[in-house]
């Protein structure tokens with residue numbers, strides 16, 4: 201019997217689409233997988249262990265090797281720059297990273313204040329643009345920043361654009377398109393190559409036929 205594969209799954213909005221992909225790739229996942237509050241779900245029929253993690257933490261588990269594989273948003277991978285292989289674009293949870301601000305907002309003269317959950321992405325982006333900014337890290341509800349006067353701009357995820365519109369903000373610059381990716385621990389890829397290749401191949405077939 202081959203070794204157990206441990207997969208870090210993101211809780212939250214990616215979860216359902218990711219579980220759907222795995223099922224379409226013929227992995228037999230019990231309903232408990234979707235419904236339970238357990239953070240570790242073993243699927244002995246598949247010889248797979250799932251750990252359910254915060255989306256921002258998936259790449260950490262994979263980098264440290266406590267998970268062999270994981271599913272993470274490209275936004276998280278850009279922000280964290282973890283030592284993991286990005287092996288497949290799963291083409292789910294599509295959105296993009298953008299700079300936004302008040303429609304007629306005046307930015308500060310010297311260094312614009314930028315509120316964001318992505319401080320590394322934001323500082324790299326503005327450095328590349330040759331703009332000096334002050335980054336203000338927030339954990340969520342980033343759109344509050346400009347409307348409450350904390351920041352001139354935000355760097356955040358935009359999907360439908362509804363959150364921007366409902367808060368009187370406009371998208372100013374498109375930074376990068378984002379989807380979820382399958383990531384692999386480099387050592388696991390050497391030690392469990394057959395099992396990992398099998399999973400990558402099965403998921404690739406599903407993604408290519410979506």
Ligand SMILES: Nc1ncnc2c1ncn2[C@@H]1O[C@H](COP(=O)(O)OP(=O)(O)OP(=O)(O)O)[C@@H](O)[C@H]1O
Nearest residue numbers: 211212213214255256273274275293294295357359
């Ligand atoms: N509005 C959105 N539409 C589509 N995909 C999104 C959207 N917001 C985020 N994502 C993608 O889904 C991933 C996880 O988002 P989710 O909101 O579940 O996690 P989170 O922002 O860490 O939430 P929380 O901290 O509230 O648990 C993000 O890393 C990104 O790739």
Ligand SMILES: O=P(O)(O)OC[C@H]1O[C@H](OP(=O)(O)OP(=O)(O)O)[C@H](O)[C@@H]1O
Nearest residue numbers: 340341342356357358359360361362363
């Ligand atoms: O363009 P939209 O479809 O409106 O989606 C964009 C919103 O979704 C995400 O927030 P989330 O719901 O994760 O809440 P958060 O502010 O707590 O991160 C993101 O940070 C935006 O606020």
